Amino acid sequence: MSAAKHYLTDPTSAVLSNLNSLTLTNPSLLLDAANKIVYRNPSSILNPHNVSVVCGGGSGHEPGFAGFVGDGLLTACVAGTIFASPGAEQVRTCLQHRLPSESKGVLVVATNYTGDVLNFGMGVEKARALGKKVEMVVVGDDVGVGRERGGKVGRRGLSGTALVVKVVGALAEQGVGLEDCARVGRLVVDNLVSLGASLSRVHVPGRGIEEAREEEKRLGPELIEIGMGIHNEPGCEQVKTDLPGLVKIMLKQMLDQSDKDRSYVKIEKTDETILLINNFGGVSNLELGAITNEVVIQLEKNHGLKPRRIIQGTLFGSLDGPGFIVSVLKLADTKLGAGKSILGLIDAPVNAIGWPRCVTAETWEQNHKPPPLGMMEQEDETEPSNLKLDPSKLRSTLEPALKKLIASEAEVTRYDSVVGDGDCGIGLKRGAEAILKELPSMTSDDAMMAFAKICPTVENNMDGTSGALYAIFLNSLASNLRALDTSSPTPVTAEIWAKALAMSIEGLGRYTPAQPGDRTLMDALVPYVKVLQKTGDPKEAAKAAKVGADKTKGMKASLGRSVYVGGTGFEEVPDPGAYGLSVFLSGIADAL
Structure with missing residues (x-):
């Protein structure tokens, strides 16, 4: 459910x-609080004779459009309350009193919602009656509402509005006249298609939790609404599908020329395009990136389109909405010359908080190609050594120990769920399973060749703190064994193992302050190595590791996640990392 709790x-x-x-984060802006107008400080405008560009609408769509006020974009923005258009008098005040008096015209951009069109239109007419030269562009880019349902109202305005104001803002900054600014603005609208989808409704600050729950009932927990509007308006259909299936449906609605109800713009494989993936506001950056990736893949695979520019981010939000909008803009000819193409105008620099800091046009046009395979990554070759291990003995020792560790996953996970975040058992199991798969390929009698298999396997399959510690320790162990290499073939004895292990514990201290008594895997590892050094007996060493792990019951953690997870369960369970290691070491001892 969308968040029903707010700070305000x-x-x-x-x-x-x-x-x-906005005036705090961009000192070139001023606020007329009474009229909710954000506008550029006249002292910051280098060319006051240029066309002024004004946009606005209900609040809740941040950063659109107040966040777009600045050089190269908007001269001013008129804001309403949440999801409600500003009044006509607010608009008139902006046009008459908050723009440079020397401006050779004003272009007003409004989204195609009844309140916005009426109130901005009324403000425009009032300004014209007072002698202002004003043009108005209305943006309707939504294809979720087809021709039949939209009727005389037409398409709703969605995130494509951001592309419209970017183009006309750049034109105005370059000194282009009002008529051409308005004409190109309408050209962009005529070549623009957008469609949104959302997992649930947004929640407006000030509304109660019960009201939010009632809104949620409109959409089931497993359904996705396609065509949802930016003010919680219902979409055109509800579907149960995964991300690839959702993107496929959306792109078909946007680009299928056989759909006469929605084929607003004819976009062919030969056309150049710009792609915008807009976040409603409640989608994580991780998911938004995955959405962009899927859209780009399907655009090329199913529709033959490779966008010249890809813009991703929150440009035209819907409060905390867990949704996104896909916009595709066909690059039509502005008839203003190569220096003023739509692509160039999108690339033009801006100085506004809300516009994403995209990569430069030069970077896009360099057509970077990946180097041939193998040029960037050369397989690391392990230098042979004289330290010898019987490969069949190595496999027969490791296999049962790894299987014993895998079998203990549920128990380790249970312990970690009490004192940690519950992932230790899964991590150890994943690492053990990966090494188990590598065992058949360990056929060399060179000990370093075994480590050449084991170390990267652990690094690539175990994550989190435990994975990092094991990877560091094993790499250090390999390094220290090599330091004990001899000039002639030598079996790796318990004495050599003990010495290398002790050196590796010392090396581990460079990266973690953990010592026995801190309730970590060191409570099992250090006793094991000490006893192995003293007796040379792996079985006795394994017993010491188990005793060390058992002693962590009731031991208060000094390091690791357990320190801030808190709770009282640590009295009854051992440290999961120490316990898991003791299980593995006892498995080795049993196999010898």
């Missing part, structure tokens, strides 16, 4: 505080 419960205060924050 008064929506009016939330809007004004947010608008004021």
Whole structure:
């Protein structure tokens, strides 16, 4: 369910505080709080004769559009309350009093919602009556509402509006006249398609939890709504599918020319395009990146399109909505010359907080190609040594020990669920299973060749703190064994193992301060090595490791996640890392 808890419960205060924050993070901006207008300080405008560009609408779509006020984008933005258009008098005040008086015209951009169109339109007419030269572009880019359902209202305005204001803002910055700015703005709208999808509704600050729950009932927990509007409006359909299936449906609705109800723009394989993946506001960056990746793959595979530019981020949000919008813009000819193409205008620099800091046009156009396979990564070759291990004995020793460790996963996980985050058992199991798969390939009698297999296997299959510690320790063990290499073939004895292990514990101290008594795997490892050094007997050493692990019951952690997880369960369970290691070491002892 969308979050029903907010830091601010008064929506009016939330809007004004947010608008004021823009003047704090961009000192070239001013705020008319009474009229909720964010505008550029006249002293920051180098060319006041240029066309002024104004946009706006209901709040809740941050950073659009107040966050786009700045050089190369908007001259001003008029904001309403959450999801409600500003009033006509606010718009008139902006057009008449918050723009450079020397400006040779004003272009107003509004999204195609009834309130926005009426109130911005009324403000435009009032300004015209007072002698202002004003043009208005209305953006409708949504394909979720088809022609039949949209009727005379037409397409709703979605995140493609951000691309429109970017293009006209760049034109105005370059000194292009009002008529051409308006014409190109409409050209962009005519070549733009967008469609959104969301997992659930958004929650507006100030509304109660029960009201939020009622909104959630409109969409089941397993359904995704396609075509959902940016104000919680219902979409065109609800589906149960995965991400590839969702993207396939969305792109078909956007680009299928056989769908006469939604084929608003004819985009062919030969057309150049720009792709925008817009976050409603509640999708994590990780998921948004995966969404972008899937869209790009399917655009090329199913529709033959390779976008010239790909923009990803939150440009036109919907509060905390767990949704996204895909926008595809066909690059039509502006008829203003090569220096003022739509692509060039998208690339033009801006100085506004809300526009994403994208990579430069030069980087896009360099057409970077990956180097041939093998050029960047050469297989590391392990230098042979004279330290000898019987490979069949190595396999017969490791196999039962690894299987014993795998079998202990549930128990280790249970211990870690009490004192940690529950992933220790899974991590040890994953590492053990990976090494088990490598055992048949360990046929060399060179001990270093075994480590050449084991070390990268652990690194690639065990993550988290335990994975890092094991990887460091095993690599250090390999290094220290090599330091004990001899000039003639020598079997690796218990004495050599003990010496190398002791050196590796010392090396591990460079990366962790853990010592016995801190409730870590060191409580099992250190006793094992000490007894092995003293007796040369792996069985006695394994017993010492088990005793050390058992002693961690009731031991308060000094290091690791257990320190801040807290709780009282540590009195009854051993440290999961120490216990897991003791299981493995006892498995080795049993196999010898």
